[in-house]
Amino acid sequence: MTDLQQLKNIKLDYEDNIAIVQLNQENSKVNILSRKMMNEFVPVFNHLKNDDNIKGIIVISAKPGSFIAGADINMFESVKSRDELYQMSRNGQEIMNQIEQSSKPIIAAIAGSCLGGGFEVALACHYRIAMNDKRTGFGVPEVKLGLLPGAGGTQRLLKNLSLSDALDLILAGKEIKAKKAKAMGLVDILVEPIRSDVQDIEEQNIEYLRSIAIRKVKEIVVQKPTKRKFGLMENIKSIIMLNSYVRNYILSQAQAKVMSQTQGLYPAPLKILDVIQQTLENGSKVGLNAEAEAFADLAITNEAKALISLFHGRTECKKNKYGKPEREIKTIAIIGAGAIGAGIAHVSIDKDFQVILYDTTSSALYHGQSQIIKSYQNYIKRNRITSTEYSRILSNLNCQTTFDNLEKCDIIIESVFEDLKLKQNILNELEQYIPEHCIFASNTYILSIHQIAANSRRPHKVIGMHYFSPVDKVELLEIIRAKQTSDNTICTAVSVGLKQGKIIIIVNDSPGFYTTRLLIFSFIELFYLLQEGLLPNDIDKATKKFGFHIGLAILLDSGVASRVAIGQLPPKSNSIAT
């Protein structure tokens, strides 16, 4: 029995007859539904449920940016048997049912990530209030771990959304922002954050959210809220949904999409469709059991294990192991306004970096600038940003054909052709203009950073930053450190990449680095296959069936091979540094 005076992950507060359950996972950046958290949450909840003095409950987080990031992913890895996983899902469902069936109103006051099991908690609550800011997002990303929402999430999303919207969320695992969640009926009230420059603004916003939640729950205690009225379109949709022909059509369309996107290589989306079909045909009791069975089946697959390991890998690649850079980076100059150079500018200007985009001719510059403007205009069309945000973001971009203002730069990212002499010349010339602290990064997939820095006055400030096209879509950034590159230079390059939203691998300066080297071996194999008489089309089909995003032959045809041929291969040593 947990002693309520000894809670480590939950702070229990009271205001009048309202209980505030404040989640604050010990020693963690995020709240998760770990065993430790649940061992406190369940007794706290039972205590509040049975205390006649308590009339309403608020579940809120003390951590800025994180409501609850889901069930503890490490917990699945430690479980030994399928039965245990089935039981874990059943227990989760039972807790959510108890929250939902509580006679006292329970409000989820959400600021930050509300994902997976965290979203399932919120959906089980009677009322959801969410902070309308960038960090607040809702989603069931379990499919990306090779799983499905296993604590009643499939059922509650089906109840709250149209079939197509529910499928969209569960099958893609995508995150939606608070405003969209409100428009979809998943959130009841949006709270605008307090806008201010004071330092502890996030804590103040949590306090503000808490005060609104307290006011709301007091209102609900006095007068139960009327059920959300569905609009005409929603009513028509649910009537149509009663028709099995329409339902099956939507499910078969979703299945066809899954097959074309995954080639059937991932079991989770197919299981999700199966659970949803069973629910629609037989009701939620059967649906809940199907959900738990599917959760257990999936959690023991190699695919889930591999995807979970990928999650851990990605988390590692989001860390800066070199600490904090000596200086804050404010201004970036990008040399070369081609597709990649413009892409680097694109992912920098919305992170409040001041960007100077340079090219030798106005027409080259115009192309790069147009690429950026077009993408951001598209974001406005898709409601990803407002026109005010657009203007603010674009005001960070300065395009020029001269080396003016380079004395303000903290980092230069050169992205010109793969020509060693050209890159060396640019570095030497720019060293006349840039300040002493400025670091120089070369965007190269093959040329030696050591050689690029051969004539540099400060080679310890030279590094490789290899971006991938399209830069605004591909998350990976390969950072190449030469022997002479200083730790602060690496640390600075990593901090810039992280702020640009990249996941980062750091590799040694050896032929092909890491990514190009992998590609070379694939191409060597491809040449053997072609020599043996296989057709490029068949090779493409086979590689795609195996899981490649695009066929290997078509990749070769896209010009990558000729670019790769510029380097001196084969590799001599292991290139992974960290």
Ligand SMILES: CCC[C@H](O)CC(=O)SCCNC(=O)CCNC(=O)[C@H](O)C(C)(C)COP(=O)([O-])OP(=O)([O-])OC[C@H]1O[C@@H](n2cnc3c(N)ncnc32)[C@H](O)[C@@H]1OP(=O)([O-])[O-]
């Ligand atoms: C029956 C159950 C059913 C249920 O439906 C199943 C689920 O919920 S499945 C879950 C569905 N949920 C998901 O798939 C969401 C997974 N999480 C995320 O997508 C991101 O972490 C998040 C966006 C939340 C924050 O991003 P950010 O701000 O860049 O922060 P960060 O990424 O750097 O993480 C900081 C630290 O927290 C750790 N950690 C985080 N989440 C979990 C977790 N669930 N578990 C364990 N650990 C987790 C992470 O490893 C890292 O640890 P460390 O020791 O410091 O290296």
